[in-house]
Amino acid sequence: MKRSRFPLIVTLLVLLFFYLPIMVLVINSFNASRFGSGWEGFSLIWYRRLFDSPEIWRAVQNSLVIAFGATLLSLLLGTTAAFALHKYARSRLQRSHYLLIYTPLVVPEILTGISLLMFFVALGWELGLWTIFLSHVTFCISYVAMVVLARLQDFDYSIVEASQDLGADWLTTARKVLLPMLAPGLTAGGLLAFTLSIDDFVISFFVAGPGSTTLPIRIYSMIKHGSPPMINALSTLLLVITFSAVVVSQRVGEGTPPGS
């Protein structure tokens, strides 16, 4: 029987739909034309301009500091929240806890942003990296908790009991049993938190203070008054970095056999 070509064509179309815009962006980052109206020749001018503009690098730095910090803290808090939710799922307290964790996922960003701003203003806090960091942790916790919770659904708790029966203290159990079992969930949650944090615009815009412009805020303001091609160049660099990170993490993952 001849296999149908249809799935292949659909797959190709979907891939094209996903990656064509990115390819256009990468190609345009080498275009000498400022408005991308046509090909005006190969040029590295936007890359040179990019490396010459300290404000963009400051924004990149801010974004990275916040994203790494928010990922770490939200992983910690989100995982513990997921444990509590899983272990005591039946109690009324945990059911309202679940609701509280779940709500930030469905509240519109602009609402979160403006209410956080009003909250910080009411407390009299100075706006800055701290407030962006706290806001990002706030919404990242929910995502991490949901991802880890999903992983816990098919987690056999008797393994933990077995480990304790065999004389392991709590720390050893956590490190030798829990952590390896949950690693995929933690990685997924952490990556999700990192991506959400690094490209958040709406919430960051409201809670940012003097000197804490993040990369998305900077990019949005450049679209109106600056040079968009520089953004193409920056995005291309970020793409290269993310793709290499994914490749490296996959290589590392292949090196260690599961469960060891």
Add this chain to the structure above:
Amino acid sequence: MKNNWRNSCFSALTMVLLLSLFFVSCGQKTRELNVYTWADYFKPELIERFERENNCRIVIDTFDSNEAMYAKLKAGAKGYDLVTPSSYMVSLMDQQGMVRKIRPELIPNRKNIDPEFLKITIDKSMDHSVPYMITVTGIAYLKSRVADVRPTWALFDRQDLKGRMTMFNDMRETLGAALKSLGYSLNSHNPEELDKAKEVVLRWRKNLAKFENEQYKSGLASGEFLLVHGYSGDILQVQKENPDIAFTIPEEGTAISCDDLVIPLGAAQEELAHKFINFLLDAKVAAENTEFVGYLCPNRLSYELLPREMRENPALFMEPSVRSKSEVLDDLGRANELYIRVWDQIKAAE
């Protein structure tokens, strides 16, 4: 033992990271001037010079629309010492008491501001704002494709360009153009005048490819559009790529957009902010910023310091007779609803 050591190593690292976050946000000791502005609105070398001369640091943060910036300051965000909103937003902020008065004695360079331009601004006495950059709305077209152009808004009536023209998707700009073509003020509050303007826009609309705010630049550069309603600052940039593009300002008068320097109520460095405003009004500094941004600093003494091709460019310098008929877009207050209704009717019409 080894495990414990590794664990404590990890927590120590986390602590260091969090602490560094803390120090990054509030560790500096030198004076700081926090400027909240559009991207790429000051020449970086000039910023460095001011920092050196005044032994301070300038921190620049950016916003992408007047409205977003307003929402943020209105909600109580503090810490910014200098903001650069457009004039209509400045009047709104002033009405709500969100900006400080300018102290004239701290800005001796304010005498450099072009008095001709000051006549048409909203805050004529520089009571709470100082004009920084202006850009003019006009008509850009391809010289080789559009013959005998007369500088008038009636260009949008031309049948031979049907389907190859765009106007702004912006009620103030496009209704403003129609109001001007009829000889009215583009800040008119009169419903009858607006009704007539609506008829004009409906007539023009039949000849337009679309209402467009962004793509008109690339569309004109590539020849997709032959004649567009555009900002002088943007057109100057496109002209660098396609020398076939010409810019003209309709003789009936047009809209002038102006971004002002204002000191918000929550400013901590009021004196340094004044000093920075004074620095920006210096003739040489203004000329350098004009060259860098592509908009015009309305600074009388800076004009002669500009390169010749800029001095002779009609996108930067308007004919005095046209300038006297032009206006700065002002906050409409209650009449805003009237404009929105008329604009909705235009967009909904077949």
